[in-house]
Amino acid sequence: MKLDIISIIKNIGASIRFDITDRLDVLDSGIGTVEFTGPVTVKGTATSFNRMIEVKGEAQVSYRTFCDRCGEALERSLTVPFNENIIERDEDDQDTAMEDDDRFTFTGHYIDLGRIAADAILLNLPMQHLCSEDCRGLCSSCGNKISGSGCDCEESQVTDPRLESLKGYFKNK
Template sequence: MILNVKNFLESPDKTWEIKGFLEENESDYVLDGIDIEFPIEYRGVLYNLNPEIKLDLYMKYKYNTSCDRCLKKLQKDVESFVCCYFIKDLGNLEDYDDAMTEYFELKADGIDLSDIIISQVISDTNNKHLCSENCKGLCPKCGKDLNEGPCDCEHEREIDPRFEGLLNLFNEEV
Protein backbone atom coordinates (compact mmCIF):
# COMPACT_ATOMS: atom_id res chain seq x y z
CA MET A 1 0.00 0.00 0.00
CA ILE A 2 1.83 3.06 -1.28
CA LEU A 3 1.02 6.39 0.34
CA ASN A 4 1.69 9.17 -2.18
CA VAL A 5 3.33 12.07 -0.32
CA LYS A 6 4.18 14.26 -3.32
CA ASN A 7 1.28 16.70 -2.79
CA PHE A 8 1.96 16.79 0.95
CA LEU A 9 5.61 17.74 0.41
CA GLU A 10 4.64 20.48 -2.04
CA SER A 11 1.92 21.95 0.19
CA PRO A 12 2.49 24.46 3.00
CA ASP A 13 0.96 21.98 5.46
CA LYS A 14 3.37 20.57 8.03
CA THR A 15 1.12 17.69 9.20
CA TRP A 16 -1.11 15.15 7.48
CA GLU A 17 -3.38 12.74 9.32
CA ILE A 18 -3.93 9.33 7.78
CA LYS A 19 -6.08 6.35 8.71
CA GLY A 20 -7.33 3.20 7.13
CA PHE A 21 -7.10 -0.56 6.99
CA LEU A 22 -4.43 -2.85 5.60
CA GLU A 23 -6.50 -5.61 4.00
CA GLU A 24 -3.67 -8.08 3.25
CA ASN A 25 0.08 -8.48 3.40
CA GLU A 26 1.34 -6.51 0.40
CA SER A 27 4.93 -6.40 1.65
CA ASP A 28 7.88 -8.66 0.91
CA TYR A 29 7.88 -9.89 4.51
CA VAL A 30 6.87 -13.50 5.12
CA LEU A 31 4.43 -14.11 7.96
CA ASP A 32 5.23 -17.78 8.59
CA GLY A 33 3.88 -18.82 11.95
CA ILE A 34 1.92 -15.59 12.50
CA ASP A 35 -1.81 -16.03 11.87
CA ILE A 36 -2.94 -12.40 11.54
CA GLU A 37 -6.63 -11.52 11.38
CA PHE A 38 -6.82 -8.97 8.58
CA PRO A 39 -7.66 -6.11 8.25
CA ILE A 40 -5.11 -4.26 10.37
CA GLU A 41 -6.44 -0.88 11.46
CA TYR A 42 -3.99 2.02 11.40
CA ARG A 43 -3.99 5.74 12.03
CA GLY A 44 -1.10 8.13 12.02
CA VAL A 45 0.34 11.55 11.46
CA LEU A 46 2.99 12.56 8.95
CA TYR A 47 5.18 15.55 9.80
CA ASN A 48 7.07 17.45 7.12
CA LEU A 49 10.36 18.25 8.87
CA ASN A 50 12.18 19.16 5.66
CA PRO A 51 14.31 17.38 4.50
CA GLU A 52 12.85 14.31 6.21
CA ILE A 53 9.33 13.11 6.98
CA LYS A 54 8.40 11.76 10.40
CA LEU A 55 5.62 9.18 10.72
CA ASP A 56 3.88 8.38 14.01
CA LEU A 57 1.76 5.31 13.32
CA TYR A 58 -0.67 3.49 15.62
CA MET A 59 -1.91 0.01 14.71
CA LYS A 60 -4.60 -2.26 16.07
CA TYR A 61 -4.83 -5.91 15.07
CA LYS A 62 -5.52 -9.47 16.20
CA TYR A 63 -3.67 -12.70 15.67
CA ASN A 64 -4.38 -16.34 16.45
CA THR A 65 -1.96 -18.53 18.35
CA SER A 66 -1.97 -21.21 21.03
CA CYS A 67 -0.84 -21.32 24.65
CA ASP A 68 2.74 -22.56 24.94
CA ARG A 69 1.91 -24.57 28.08
CA CYS A 70 -1.53 -26.13 27.49
CA LEU A 71 -1.95 -25.67 23.69
CA LYS A 72 -5.34 -23.94 24.10
CA LYS A 73 -6.27 -21.76 21.10
CA LEU A 74 -5.94 -18.02 21.76
CA GLN A 75 -6.67 -14.78 19.99
CA LYS A 76 -4.44 -11.87 21.01
CA ASP A 77 -5.48 -8.23 20.62
CA VAL A 78 -2.54 -5.92 20.01
CA GLU A 79 -2.20 -2.16 19.92
CA SER A 80 1.16 -0.98 18.68
CA PHE A 81 3.01 2.22 17.89
CA VAL A 82 5.96 2.95 15.63
CA CYS A 83 7.81 6.17 14.94
CA CYS A 84 10.01 6.33 11.87
CA TYR A 85 11.64 8.81 9.54
CA PHE A 86 11.90 8.91 5.78
CA ILE A 87 14.84 10.55 4.04
CA LYS A 88 15.57 10.90 0.34
CA ASP A 89 19.10 9.50 0.45
CA LEU A 90 20.03 6.74 2.89
CA GLY A 91 23.66 7.33 1.90
CA ASN A 92 23.63 10.35 4.22
CA LEU A 93 22.44 8.26 7.15
CA GLU A 94 25.53 9.11 9.22
CA ASP A 95 24.03 12.63 9.57
CA TYR A 96 21.23 10.99 11.55
CA ASP A 97 23.10 9.37 14.44
CA ASP A 98 20.28 7.91 16.53
CA ALA A 99 20.39 4.13 16.94
CA MET A 100 16.88 4.03 18.44
CA THR A 101 15.17 5.56 15.41
CA GLU A 102 14.14 3.74 12.26
CA TYR A 103 15.03 5.39 8.97
CA PHE A 104 13.63 4.46 5.58
CA GLU A 105 14.36 5.73 2.11
CA LEU A 106 11.74 8.09 0.74
CA LYS A 107 11.01 6.71 -2.69
CA ALA A 108 9.67 8.73 -5.60
CA ASP A 109 6.33 6.95 -5.55
CA GLY A 110 5.79 7.49 -1.82
CA ILE A 111 5.82 5.59 1.46
CA ASP A 112 5.07 1.87 1.56
CA LEU A 113 2.79 1.58 4.61
CA SER A 114 2.47 -2.18 4.18
CA ASP A 115 6.20 -2.69 4.81
CA ILE A 116 6.12 -0.57 7.95
CA ILE A 117 2.96 -2.14 9.37
CA ILE A 118 3.97 -5.76 8.70
CA SER A 119 7.52 -5.25 10.04
CA GLN A 120 6.02 -3.81 13.23
CA VAL A 121 3.63 -6.77 13.54
CA ILE A 122 6.57 -9.17 13.24
CA SER A 123 8.53 -7.22 15.86
CA ASP A 124 5.57 -7.09 18.26
CA THR A 125 4.69 -10.76 18.14
CA ASN A 126 5.65 -12.34 21.45
CA ASN A 127 7.81 -15.41 21.55
CA LYS A 128 5.80 -16.83 24.45
CA HIS A 129 2.02 -17.00 24.56
CA LEU A 130 0.08 -17.97 27.68
CA CYS A 131 -3.67 -18.34 28.18
CA SER A 132 -3.11 -17.01 31.73
CA GLU A 133 -0.13 -16.15 33.90
CA ASN A 134 -0.82 -19.17 36.13
CA CYS A 135 -1.43 -21.73 33.37
CA LYS A 136 -0.45 -25.16 34.69
CA GLY A 137 0.14 -26.68 31.27
CA LEU A 138 -0.15 -30.35 30.34
CA CYS A 139 0.86 -33.41 32.35
CA PRO A 140 4.18 -34.61 30.88
CA LYS A 141 3.08 -38.25 31.28
CA CYS A 142 -0.56 -38.44 30.18
CA GLY A 143 -1.08 -35.08 28.44
CA LYS A 144 -4.12 -33.99 30.50
CA ASP A 145 -4.73 -30.25 30.75
CA LEU A 146 -3.85 -29.54 34.39
CA ASN A 147 -5.94 -26.33 34.32
CA GLU A 148 -9.03 -28.57 34.27
CA GLY A 149 -7.89 -30.51 37.33
CA PRO A 150 -5.24 -32.97 38.43
CA CYS A 151 -4.53 -36.14 36.51
CA ASP A 152 -4.32 -39.70 37.90
CA CYS A 153 -0.62 -40.14 37.14
CA GLU A 154 1.80 -40.89 39.92
CA HIS A 155 4.33 -38.12 39.97
CA GLU A 156 7.50 -39.21 41.62
CA ARG A 157 9.82 -36.50 42.64
CA GLU A 158 12.59 -36.73 40.09
CA ILE A 159 15.93 -35.59 41.43
CA ASP A 160 19.02 -34.92 39.42
CA PRO A 161 21.56 -37.50 40.65
CA ARG A 162 24.19 -34.77 40.96
CA PHE A 163 22.11 -33.09 43.68
CA GLU A 164 20.87 -36.22 45.45
CA GLY A 165 23.45 -35.80 48.22
CA LEU A 166 21.87 -32.46 49.19
CA LEU A 167 18.49 -34.01 50.05
CA ASN A 168 19.31 -34.77 53.65
CA LEU A 169 21.75 -31.92 54.18
CA PHE A 170 19.59 -30.11 56.73
CA ASN A 171 18.20 -33.29 58.34
CA GLU A 172 21.56 -34.34 59.76
CA GLU A 173 22.40 -33.20 63.26
CA VAL A 174 25.84 -31.83 63.86
Protein backbone atom coordinates in the same frame (compact mmCIF):
# COMPACT_ATOMS: atom_id res chain seq x y z
CA MET B 1 -0.26 0.26 1.63
CA LYS B 2 0.81 3.57 0.14
CA LEU B 3 0.25 6.98 1.66
CA ASP B 4 0.02 9.87 -0.77
CA ILE B 5 1.89 12.81 0.76
CA ILE B 6 1.62 15.20 -2.17
CA SER B 7 -0.43 17.66 -0.13
CA ILE B 8 2.30 18.14 2.51
CA ILE B 9 5.56 17.33 0.76
CA LYS B 10 6.39 20.91 -0.26
CA ASN B 11 4.91 22.39 2.87
CA ILE B 12 7.30 22.09 5.81
CA GLY B 13 5.49 21.65 9.10
CA ALA B 14 2.26 20.48 7.48
CA SER B 15 0.81 17.14 8.49
CA ILE B 16 -1.90 14.72 7.44
CA ARG B 17 -3.67 11.99 9.35
CA PHE B 18 -4.05 8.49 8.01
CA ASP B 19 -6.18 5.49 8.92
CA ILE B 20 -5.73 2.63 6.48
CA THR B 21 -6.71 -1.04 6.75
CA ASP B 22 -5.19 -3.45 4.28
CA ARG B 23 -3.67 -6.91 3.96
CA LEU B 24 0.11 -7.08 4.00
CA ASP B 25 1.59 -9.78 1.76
CA VAL B 26 4.75 -9.91 3.84
CA LEU B 27 2.74 -11.19 6.84
CA ASP B 28 0.84 -13.85 4.85
CA SER B 29 3.32 -16.62 5.69
CA GLY B 30 3.14 -15.89 9.42
CA ILE B 31 6.10 -16.36 11.73
CA GLY B 32 6.76 -19.47 13.81
CA THR B 33 3.42 -20.65 15.18
CA VAL B 34 1.88 -17.22 14.64
CA GLU B 35 -0.62 -16.95 11.82
CA PHE B 36 -1.89 -13.46 11.04
CA THR B 37 -5.63 -13.65 10.61
CA GLY B 38 -6.74 -10.25 9.45
CA PRO B 39 -5.69 -7.12 7.65
CA VAL B 40 -3.43 -4.58 9.34
CA THR B 41 -4.82 -1.24 10.48
CA VAL B 42 -2.36 1.63 10.44
CA LYS B 43 -3.32 4.92 12.05
CA GLY B 44 -1.31 8.04 12.68
CA THR B 45 0.13 11.27 11.37
CA ALA B 46 2.67 12.14 8.70
CA THR B 47 4.48 15.45 9.13
CA SER B 48 6.60 17.12 6.49
CA PHE B 49 10.15 18.30 7.21
CA ASN B 50 12.92 19.27 4.88
CA ARG B 51 13.29 16.21 2.59
CA MET B 52 12.02 14.06 5.39
CA ILE B 53 8.60 12.86 6.52
CA GLU B 54 8.03 11.90 10.11
CA VAL B 55 5.50 9.08 10.38
CA LYS B 56 4.06 8.45 13.82
CA GLY B 57 1.23 6.19 14.88
CA GLU B 58 0.30 2.62 15.60
CA ALA B 59 -0.29 -0.60 13.71
CA GLN B 60 -2.82 -3.19 14.76
CA VAL B 61 -3.20 -6.80 13.65
CA SER B 62 -4.87 -9.95 14.97
CA TYR B 63 -3.31 -13.36 14.90
CA ARG B 64 -3.77 -16.99 15.91
CA THR B 65 -1.22 -19.01 17.82
CA PHE B 66 -0.96 -21.66 20.56
CA CYS B 67 -0.22 -21.59 24.28
CA ASP B 68 3.43 -22.51 24.77
CA ARG B 69 2.58 -24.68 27.78
CA CYS B 70 -0.72 -26.44 27.06
CA GLY B 71 -1.10 -26.00 23.30
CA GLU B 72 -4.52 -24.37 23.50
CA ALA B 73 -5.42 -22.32 20.41
CA LEU B 74 -5.31 -18.59 21.08
CA GLU B 75 -6.65 -15.54 19.28
CA ARG B 76 -4.70 -12.41 20.02
CA SER B 77 -4.47 -8.91 18.80
CA LEU B 78 -1.38 -6.76 18.82
CA THR B 79 -1.10 -2.99 18.73
CA VAL B 80 2.37 -1.56 18.28
CA PRO B 81 3.54 2.04 18.10
CA PHE B 82 5.92 3.31 15.44
CA ASN B 83 7.78 6.55 14.93
CA GLU B 84 9.96 6.71 11.83
CA ASN B 85 11.69 9.40 9.87
CA ILE B 86 11.40 8.67 6.17
CA ILE B 87 14.17 10.29 4.16
CA GLU B 88 13.53 11.49 0.64
CA ARG B 89 15.75 9.75 -1.87
CA ASP B 90 16.44 11.08 -5.34
CA GLU B 91 15.13 8.94 -8.20
CA ASP B 92 18.65 8.59 -9.66
CA ASP B 93 20.13 7.63 -6.29
CA GLN B 94 19.12 3.98 -6.68
CA ASP B 95 22.56 2.40 -7.06
CA THR B 96 24.38 4.29 -4.35
CA ALA B 97 25.27 3.17 -0.85
CA MET B 98 21.68 3.85 0.19
CA GLU B 99 20.91 0.29 -0.88
CA ASP B 100 22.50 -1.12 2.28
CA ASP B 101 20.98 1.53 4.44
CA ASP B 102 18.38 0.36 6.90
CA ARG B 103 16.58 3.66 7.04
CA PHE B 104 13.22 4.05 5.41
CA THR B 105 13.26 6.17 2.29
CA PHE B 106 10.77 7.43 -0.23
CA THR B 107 10.87 8.78 -3.75
CA GLY B 108 8.14 10.75 -5.46
CA HIS B 109 5.15 11.44 -3.26
CA TYR B 110 4.25 8.07 -1.78
CA ILE B 111 5.30 6.50 1.51
CA ASP B 112 5.07 2.75 1.97
CA LEU B 113 3.27 2.46 5.30
CA GLY B 114 3.06 -1.32 4.85
CA ARG B 115 6.79 -1.80 5.31
CA ILE B 116 6.82 0.40 8.40
CA ALA B 117 3.83 -1.44 9.90
CA ALA B 118 5.21 -4.92 9.11
CA ASP B 119 8.59 -4.03 10.63
CA ALA B 120 6.95 -2.72 13.81
CA ILE B 121 4.72 -5.80 14.10
CA LEU B 122 7.48 -8.38 13.54
CA LEU B 123 9.78 -6.57 15.95
CA ASN B 124 7.19 -6.40 18.72
CA LEU B 125 5.57 -9.80 18.42
CA PRO B 126 5.75 -11.48 21.86
CA MET B 127 8.33 -14.27 22.12
CA GLN B 128 6.04 -16.30 24.35
CA HIS B 129 2.30 -16.93 24.30
CA LEU B 130 0.36 -18.29 27.26
CA CYS B 131 -3.39 -18.91 27.52
CA SER B 132 -3.12 -17.40 31.00
CA GLU B 133 -0.24 -16.19 33.15
CA ASP B 134 -0.61 -19.19 35.47
CA CYS B 135 -1.13 -21.89 32.84
CA ARG B 136 0.30 -25.08 34.34
CA GLY B 137 0.52 -26.96 31.08
CA LEU B 138 -0.62 -30.53 30.62
CA CYS B 139 -0.95 -33.26 33.24
CA SER B 140 1.88 -35.76 32.92
CA SER B 141 -0.47 -38.65 33.78
CA CYS B 142 -3.57 -38.05 31.67
CA GLY B 143 -2.41 -35.39 29.21
CA ASN B 144 -5.28 -33.05 30.02
CA LYS B 145 -4.88 -29.41 30.76
CA ILE B 146 -4.27 -28.89 34.50
CA SER B 147 -5.42 -25.27 34.86
CA GLY B 148 -9.07 -24.25 34.63
CA SER B 149 -11.48 -27.19 34.96
CA GLY B 150 -8.40 -29.38 35.44
CA CYS B 151 -8.08 -33.13 35.17
CA ASP B 152 -9.35 -35.95 37.38
CA CYS B 153 -5.96 -37.17 38.52
CA GLU B 154 -5.08 -36.97 42.18
CA GLU B 155 -3.35 -33.75 43.03
CA SER B 156 -0.44 -35.83 44.36
CA GLN B 157 0.18 -37.28 40.91
CA VAL B 158 0.51 -33.87 39.41
CA THR B 159 4.09 -32.88 39.85
CA ASP B 160 5.95 -29.83 38.84
CA PRO B 161 8.21 -30.97 35.97
CA ARG B 162 11.10 -29.32 37.80
CA LEU B 163 10.54 -31.70 40.73
CA GLU B 164 10.10 -34.76 38.54
CA SER B 165 13.81 -35.64 38.44
CA LEU B 166 14.05 -35.17 42.20
CA LYS B 167 11.15 -37.60 42.73
CA GLY B 168 12.94 -40.24 40.67
CA TYR B 169 16.02 -39.72 42.75
CA PHE B 170 14.22 -40.50 46.01
CA LYS B 171 12.41 -43.49 44.49
CA ASN B 172 15.66 -45.10 43.46
CA LYS B 173 17.14 -44.83 46.95
